[in-house]
Amino acid sequence: MSTMTGKDKKFTEVAQNKENDTTINTSNKTVFETKDLNLWYGEDHALKDINLKIPENQVTAIIGPSGCGKSTFIKTLNRMVEMVPIVKVSGSIAYRDKRIFDPRYRVEELRTQVGMVFQKPNPFPKSIYDNIAYGPRIHGIKNKKVLDQIVEKSLRGAAIWDEVKDRLNENAYGLSGGQQQRICIARCLAIEPDVILMDEPTSALDPISTLKVEELVQELKKDYSIIIVTHNMQQAARISDKTAFFLNGEVVEFSDTNELFSNPEDKRTEDYITGRFG
Amino acid sequence: MDKNINVRDMIHKNKQSMNIGRVWEKMVPKVLLSIAIISILTTIGILATLTVETIAFFREVPILDFFTGTKLKPLGANAEFGVLPLLTGTILSTIIAMFVAIPVGLMTAVYLSEYASDKVRRTLKPLLEVLAGIPTIVYGFFAYTFVTPILRTFIPGLDPTNILSPGLVMGIMIIPMVASLSEDAMSSVPSEMRQGAFALGATRLETTWRVVIPASISGIIASFVLAISRAIGETMIVTIASGSSKNFTFDITQSMQTMTAYIVEVTGGEAPAGSTLYYSLYAVAMTLFVFTLIMNLLAQYISRRFREEY
Numbered sequence: 183m184s185t186m187t188g189k190d191k192k193f194t195e196v197a198q199n200k201e202n203d204t205t206i207n208t209s210n211k212t213v214f215e216t217k218d219l220n221l222w223y224g225e226d227h228a229l230k231d232i233n234l235k236i237p238e239n240q241v242t243a244i245i246g247p248s249g250c251g252k253s254t255f256i257k258t259l260n261r262m263v264e265m266v267p268i269v270k271v272s273g274s275i276a277y278r279d280k281r282i283f284d285p286r287y288r289v290e291e292l293r294t295q296v297g298m299v300f301q302k303p304n305p306f307p308k309s310i311y312d313n314i315a316y317g318p319r320i321h322g323i324k325n326k327k328v329l330d331q332i333v334e335k336s337l338r339g340a341a342i343w344d345e346v347k348d349r350l351n352e353n354a355y356g357l358s359g360g361q362q363q364r365i366c367i368a369r370c371l372a373i374e375p376d377v378i379l380m381d382e383p384t385s386a387l388d389p390i391s392t393l394k395v396e397e398l399v400q401e402l403k404k405d406y407s408i409i410i411v412t413h414n415m416q417q418a419a420r421i422s423d424k425t426a427f428f429l430n431g432e433v434v435e436f437s438d439t440n441e442l443f444s445n446p447e448d449k450r451t452e453d454y455i456t457g458r459f460g
Numbered sequence: 461m462d463k464n465i466n467v468r469d470m471i472h473k474n475k476q477s478m479n480i481g482r483v484w485e486k487m488v489p490k491v492l493l494s495i496a497i498i499s500i501l502t503t504i505g506i507l508a509t510l511t512v513e514t515i516a517f518f519r520e521v522p523i524l525d526f527f528t529g530t531k532l533k534p535l536g537a538n539a540e541f542g543v544l545p546l547l548t549g550t551i552l553s554t555i556i557a558m559f560v561a562i563p564v565g566l567m568t569a570v571y572l573s574e575y576a577s578d579k580v581r582r583t584l585k586p587l588l589e590v591l592a593g594i595p596t597i598v599y600g601f602f603a604y605t606f607v608t609p610i611l612r613t614f615i616p617g618l619d620p621t622n623i624l625s626p627g628l629v630m631g632i633m634i635i636p637m638v639a640s641l642s643e644d645a646m647s648s649v650p651s652e653m654r655q656g657a658f659a660l661g662a663t664r665l666e667t668t669w670r671v672v673i674p675a676s677i678s679g680i681i682a683s684f685v686l687a688i689s690r691a692i693g694e695t696m697i698v699t700i701a702s703g704s705s706k707n708f709t710f711d712i713t714q715s716m717q718t719m720t721a722y723i724v725e726v727t728g729g730e731a732p733a734g735s736t737l738y739y740s741l742y743a744v745a746m747t748l749f750v751f752t753l754i755m756n757l758l759a760q761y762i763s764r765r766f767r768e769e770y
Contacts, residue, residue, distance in 0.1 A: 265651075293661040302652060316670065321661065
């Protein structure tokens with residue numbers, strides 16, 4: 183219990199450093215807006231009345247203890263949650279001017295705009311090149327020269343070009359976990375989405391790979407709106423502009439990251455970020 | 461509760477009696493190995509018999525005549541032993557069967573693995589496997605008395621016994637094998653990979669075609685090869701429905717004999733031991749064996765060549 187204050191202080195420092203960061207985009211456009219979003223896995227009420235506005239060109243972190251619904255929440259944003267057959271959803275989610283549950287809005291179109299990086303790196307068992315080219319190819323880009331350029335640009339964008347440029351035809355499974363994860367990020371960038379959802383993208387990675395991915399997230403937010411689920415509070419404090427704290431399927435608090443970490447409004451948020459539970 | 465239970469003492473006491481167990485433990489691998497060797501010895505025994513008798517056959521019929529001869533007249537004064545009529549019969553019936561089994565089996569597998577709900581899959585898969593349990597003689601009968609008459613209404617020139625009908629029925633017989641094994645291969649592709657594709661805006665078909673099938677291609681090819689081997693070795697259906705004409709032809713509406721059907725015919729008749737006719741059985745069996753062996757080696761090569769490691 184005595185280490186708590188030290189940990190607390192560290193967060194405050196990190197958060198304060200961010201205040202001097204001039205690159206924070208202050209635009210207040212919204213990419214996602216949820217209204218009274220409720221979700222059930224069978225009888226299990228996993229998300230309860232979620233009302234959130236996710237800003238454009240910022241990094242929004244979703245934090246909370248295991249099982250609080252944070253992963254479920256971002257999987258709902260690109261409707262990947264529907265892979266679970268027993269899911270029921272009520273309420274609405276707007277992605278920009280589209281209602282994502284509107285049957286006229288194709289789920290494939292949504293997922294083309296809203297990319298996703300998963301917890302465990304999941305490259306396809308194909309060459310590095312084919313992994314990146316997969317997305318453009320299914321969306322009708324066949325020209326080899328164009329694909330070559332997309333592959334290079336995406337790999338550069340994911341800060342892994344220099345590591346793999348001489349082995350583009352090798353199987354992506356020959357790479358390390360951290361490299362595989364950046365391949366997955368590059369694969370996501372290749373179709374130039376608008377929003378990138380990241381579901382604990384560094385939880386399976388070593389500290390150095392984690393750092394690389396975090397730096398990458400900072401770089402990417404210039405062009406993309408990023409929503410990142412993390413169980414690592416330091417990570418949320420380091421890389422995000424906004425933070426939402428989830429607990430038992432509810433949003434306890436949602437505000438600017440430095441605000442949330444230095445001056446939490448809710449007692450439960452304070453307890454969580456100071457390590458009293460979770 | 462008995463508080464006097466002393467587990468440590470009990471274990472120590474049991475240790476003495478466990479020595480026998482330890483000896484047994486050491487014997488187990490040897491016993492299992494000798495059992496495993498039985499099947500290897502059987503294979504070697506069969507191969508040895510085949511080889512010896514085949515060599516005896518080639519002393520009487522030159523090897524070149526056997527493999528290039530288009531006439532097979534095993535009986536009578538001027539017996540001729542060309543294997544080509546049997547080879548074409550076997551190859552054609554197998555090809556016809558694969559034209560049925562591969563597309564239908566693969567599409568069934570795709571449906572079961574990628575589209576069907578759990579409930580549907582749990583009902584359909586066992587039903588499909590019932591098809592695999594039907595005795596081949598029933599299929600043969602079905603080909604001869606049901607499929608051939610129907611085919612003859614469409615194809616007027618079709619012989620009452622022909623290679624087309626048993627080929628098609630053999631294909632139906634093999635569908636469950638292709639479907640079931642391919643489905644196993646596709647289902648074992650981790651769902652994370654499908655999610656990766658879905659998250660890029662891929663449809664289910666694009667995911668199946670470009671991710672799941674390539675990732676499971678080695679298993680799928682393995683299922684094709686097992687099916688081909690099964691078709692090559694299939695006996696009853698062709699024996700019943702394709703007759704015993706030893707035609708050398710590529711016309712699938714005609715009666716043809718396969719290698720297996722020839723063996724049935726000759727063993728069923730009187731082939732005195734030591735006669736050329738008798739030895740020809742072994743030569744044909746050897747050819748059949750080499751055939752399936754080559755198929756298996758080829759398949760292993762192909763599946764290794766196209767394997768996508770994950």
